[in-house]
Amino acid sequence: MDNISFNMVFTLTGLKEAKANKYTYFVVIPFVYFLINLFNLTLIVTIILERALHEPMYIFLCNLCFSGLYGTAGFYPKFLSDLFNDIHLISYNGCLLQAFIIYSYILCEYAALMIMSYDRFVAICKPLDYHRIITSQTIGRLILYSWSFPLIAVFIGIILTKRLRLCGSHIYKAYCDNWSVVKLSCVPTTINIMYGYFLICSVIAHASFIVLSYIKLIKACIISKESKKIFIKTCLPHLLSLINFTIAILFDVMFSRYGSRDFPNSLRNFLQLEFLIIPPLLNPIIYGLKLAEIRNRVFRKCKKPKIKDCPHTRKR
Template sequence: MMENVSIVKMFTLSGLDFTLEQRITLFLLTLLWYLIILLGNATLIVVIIVDKNLHEPMYIFLCNLCINALYGTVGFYPKFLLDLLSSHVISYAGCMLQGFVIHSSTCCDFSILALMAYDRYVAICRPLVYHSFMTKQRVSVFVLFSWVLPLYCMFMNTASLLGSRLCGSHINRVYCVNWMIVTLACSPLKANTAVAYFNMLFYFGHFVFIIWSYMYLIRTCMSSKENWGKFMQTCMPHLLSLITFTISVLLDLLYMRFGSADLSQDFSNFMAIEFLLIPPVVNPLVYGLKLTKIRNKLVSFVHIKGTDAKCRIMTLHVSGKLSH
């Protein structure tokens, strides 16, 4: 019996017990939200790539943050939308892949936010050496490591789960995460535990570094009106993004480990997906509205489009009069 139970090819996901009308409504709302995420992040990516004036470290890191948002959400939304219209099951390979994408995206966010904090630290606290230190080559290396390290860490985490004997196939979530696979294991997964603790310590170090950077920045900027203006203009969006993301992830982790089974299913679903709902939408809004260069570029783009449309209408109007 144990052999049969441990050979798992499909997992069932929970939390989608809705009526047909509720599923259709939730599908439409989720699709709309996902399109907003795609549009907001893709707009910032295109603006930063097209405008050469935005090819600076701060905006390059922001561009990667938006790319990572698209990468992470593609691991959840398409499958979730499909589950709302069909049976909520997922293959073993699909579960491993989904867990890897969501976990690695979360870690990439922390790595990129750490880079952004370091960039602001050098720009404000060491302005004389900023351009000589934050060269294109060094920024490229920073960006490369901000992707490679999280992907490697999460690959090792996921790889340590492969081949483990499982005594169940029901995942008490709307999507797959590695911790849920660990809870289904027939015996403790020592390799996965070791890798998980290493990753936790590694990214806790990121978090400490970010907090130290902002504390140092705030203390430095408060002594100068000019520096405080720079902080409010360029650091406040990063700080808001960091706070939103950190609170969302911490709430998810704490609820996953210590959440009560007595809470409603709707609340459980929200706690499970809120870090995939809120930060991907908040980031484009915060950076697009707060950072002057991006805001001006977006406003000028809308203005040019509006002017072109008016010109076309006037041309058609004049052409119509001449034809008469």
């Protein structure tokens, strides 16, 4: 690859029309990022510290929260630094690193949701075999898969992008993504496009597995009233998280490929950033409010302990 590509600096034009509202962004965005970290870390710390929550369902939920923190860490710090500057620049390697984090976050999120659906499928459809199937070794392997496959798959995609010679430096988004860099190539990108289809198919495969799991779950719930109660209690938050994240990703994909630049800038930015704002923020809220075990322990830790009288101050 030409050395020029290594020394390139990309211009992120997604916020160039938002100068007039940059102070509003600078107030809102840090607050949103603070809430994302607060809510996700609260669930993670609560699950780690409470022995009663050391069960597969809560461990997988903890993994989902880690995924949200990982993805947002690849976007918000750079985005906040751009708000200080009139020109939003990012280095070539910095752009690929951001693309790697954001793309792997998407796959990690779907993988985490898939293993959570598998856990609920076994719990409801095969309750007697649950502890035989979902062992500590199985939990470790599933979590390892939810991170290793996305990281390796996206890393290969980044390597394929890095070999391209580029003839442009303007990315029409508020962050770097692999597809935007590939579109700047001066050479054929057939391999990149085909590999991109592979990544899309992997997302579809994860989503299909989740859908099939829920079809069987719903059938089991129709037959058994007890299964229906478990479904409403534990599966509804997972289903809301899946719908929430899928809609956010579809917004970004459809707008990136078919969206018009005549859209209002604020609406365009929101549609492109929704999957980095709404799912990481709402996931811990949905689970924290719906799952009584987590809700009760979080509220209990938030309450101030009562101050007992010192024995030396009591009246004899």
